[in-house]
Amino acid sequence: xxxxxxxxxxxxxxxxxxxxxxxxxxxxxxxxxxxxxxxxxxxxxxxxxxxxxxxxxxxxxxxxxxxxxxxxxxxxxxxxxxxxxxxxxxxxxxxxxxxxxxxxxxxxxxxxxxxxxxxxxxxxxxxxxxxxxxxxxxxxxxxxxxxxxxxxxxxxxxxxxxxxxxxxxxxxxxxxxxxxxxxxxxxxxxxxxxxxxxxxxxxxxxxxxxxxxxxxxxxxxxxxxxxxxxxxxxxxxxxxxxxxxxxxxxxxxxxxxxxxxxxxxxxxxxxxxxxxxxxxxxxxxxxxxx
Numbered sequence: 001x002x003x004x005x006x007x008x009x010x011x012x013x014x015x016x017x018x019x020x021x022x023x024x025x026x027x028x029x030x031x032x033x034x035x036x037x038x039x040x041x042x043x044x045x046x047x048x049x050x051x052x053x054x055x056x057x058x059x060x061x062x063x064x065x066x067x068x069x070x071x072x073x074x075x076x077x078x079x080x081x082x083x084x085x086x087x088x089x090x091x092x093x094x095x096x097x098x099x100x101x102x103x104x105x106x107x108x109x110x111x112x113x114x115x116x117x118x119x120x121x122x123x124x125x126x127x128x129x130x131x132x133x134x135x136x137x138x139x140x141x142x143x144x145x146x147x148x149x150x151x152x153x154x155x156x157x158x159x160x161x162x163x164x165x166x167x168x169x170x171x172x173x174x175x176x177x178x179x180x181x182x183x184x185x186x187x188x189x190x191x192x193x194x195x196x197x198x199x200x201x202x203x204x205x206x207x208x209x210x211x212x213x214x215x216x217x218x219x220x221x222x223x224x225x226x227x228x229x230x231x232x233x234x235x236x237x238x239x240x241x242x243x244x245x246x247x248x249x250x251x252x253x254x255x256x257x258x259x260x261x262x263x264x265x266x267x268x269x270x271x272x273x274x275x276x277x278x279x280x281x282x283x284x285x286x287x288x289x290x
Contacts, residue, residue, distance in 0.1 A: 004216020006073060007065040015062035015152055019055055026051055029101050044098075051096035054089045061085055061155065071145050075210050079230035082132070082158055087237045090162035094170040106173055119167040121179060121187045128165035129194040131157050136198070142212050165191065192237060202231025 060066060061081045070077035106115050117123060135141060135154045144150045168179060168187055179187070202209070208223045215226055 004073075004218035005065075006068050008068050009065060010063065010067045012062050012067065012148075012152070014149070015058075015156075018156075019058060019062070023055060026096070033100060047096045047098060050092045054092035054096065057084050057089050057092075058159070061089075062152070071151060073213055073215060075213055075226050076230045076233065079233050081155060083233055083236055085155060085159045086128075086132070086162035086165075089159060091166045091170055093163065094166055094172060097172045099172045102172055118164055119171060121168040121183070121191075124161075124164040124167060125187070125191040128161040129191070131161045132195060133198060138209050141210060145212055195234060195237065199231045199234035202234065203228045 061084050066077055066080065070081050106112055118127070135144065135157070144154045169184055206224070208227060210227060211223055213223065213226065215221060215223060221229075
């Protein structure tokens with residue numbers, strides 16, 4: 001115990017097995033990549049770092065006392081889990097996956113149509129937001145707290161739908177997220193609105209939505225203060241959205257500038273060609289007269 005917090009390490013075999021299998025599959029995929037592919041697209045060590053970081057963060061979410069506290073004592077701890085999985089683990093896993101690692105799976109005829117449908121920006125955003133908000137309906141959330149398997153399923157769906165949600169921005173297979181920079185910025189802005197509204201509700205409603213936690217009196221916080229802190233933390237992804245939008249904006253400006261330079265070059269070449277044609281016709285006319 002520390003300030004009344006239960007620091008018991010949970011025995012959570014299903015998430016542990018899932019993380020081990022994920023590591024094995026990732027390592028196997030890297031080791032079996034054809035040499036020709038590796039030569040054409042060199043593998044970046046930063047991808048391995050991203051994968052290891054994502055796995056470590058997921059382990060903290062599922063396998064440490066944070067898991068115990070999130071289910072019994074603090075709603076804020078639960079929100080730490082949710083934000084960690086959706087805002088950090090999901091994009092890191094996508095960044096860790098080169099195109100050639102996922103291409104054989106996506107290329108399968110029965111996988112590709114499903115992947116194309118689920119990674120459409122509107123579809124991905126709706127699935128993620130509905131999933132997140134559904135699990136936080138007070139009755140559903142309380143039932144999940146009481147059942148380990150269901151609570152694990154809740155966290156897993158956060159991660160899986162967040163992967164879909166990040167795909168239009170970071171998906172390693174370009175043809176599945178080929179949208180323009182302005183559309184990406186619009187997607188980032190609109191996608192975060194439902195959770196921002198929910199976060200403001202947690203902070204400013206004045207009503208305790210989740211009176212299911214045994215908050216240690218040593219912490220000196222009320223149930224609503226715990227809920228408000230969780231809501232404030234949930235606003236963090238909104239700040240991440242601003243961070244994501246900034247490079248997208250500058251990339252868009254660079255793209256516009258490149259296109260303008262190409263158009264100017266084409267106009268210059270066309271004008272030059274027309275001038276040469278006029279000059280040639282003029283010379284032909286002079287030679288004919290003489």
